[in-house]
Amino acid sequence: MSHPGWKLVVHGGAGIIERSRIPPEQDRAFRAGLDRALAAGEAILSGGGRSIDAVEAAIRALEDDPNFNAGRGAVFTYDGRNELDAAIMDGSDRSAGAVTGVTTTRHPVSLARAVKDHSAHVFLRGRGADQFSREQGLEQVDNSWFATEERRRQLDEMKADKASSFDVDLKYGTVGAVALDSNGHVAAATSTGGLTGKRWGRIGDSPIIGAGTYADDGSAAVSATGSGEYFIRALAAYQVAERVKIGGESLQQALDDSLADVQSLGGTGGMIAVAPTGEMAWGFTTPGMYRGKADSNGRKVALYSEAEER
8 A cells, every 4th residue: 555645734723713803914924834834844754754853843833933822922821921831742652752831941842852752751840841951952041032922911911801711812822733754653742831821830731641642653643722621631632543543433533523522521622633544634613723734735724714714
């Protein structure tokens, strides 16, 4: 059987994302950011590179884009800091790395990669993760580097309205990437600043292997975005993979059914996935999701519902 060729899917978060709410210049900025992430991953995959390298490259591009809630442009905690989470997983051997609450690493996804490749552990947190990052020689920045005025405005608005910390604008701006390389291996990565106004060291699904990030060459690579507490309870990313592996579902059906399970618990959001067969899938239970996909036939990005994108 011939190999389906390389595939790449990215997301930049899900939520109340509707054409009527987003000014044209912002629409263009979101699409450009997604396209840059796809181009970064494509440069690796089209040259025969590895899926794990491609998802890291795609996420790094999104972490540097202040339009998304990851890296520069991450939301603020209740105390006015930026605390970042990320995870990465290689489907070829199910090796994984994750970090939470990091504050000075420019690219948290690369720190997660370093945890995977250069430590005996899977998950590091806070000051220890920051220390490991410095020891690994990863690029360090002041915490203020991540801050943007728009994110500060969102925090101030949330506090003024005494709103829930479940994101003042209901835009879950987590970023993610999944890829299939020409050797048949899949990988997934996710990065986020969490929720606006998060408190008490709150951790969402993004850095939790099996909840927001998962990859297995025997099934699929998956990255999630949304109300993380519910994705954790559903083990949503792992659930997609197991529905494919054990249940025999198509990738799209598995993703849709897993999102329905999250929704039955009270959560909303979206997921992207790719399978070793070459199938790509995405879905969301919110009005929109920043998303894009690429293969040897070209790149496509979208923001709104499938009907609005037509």
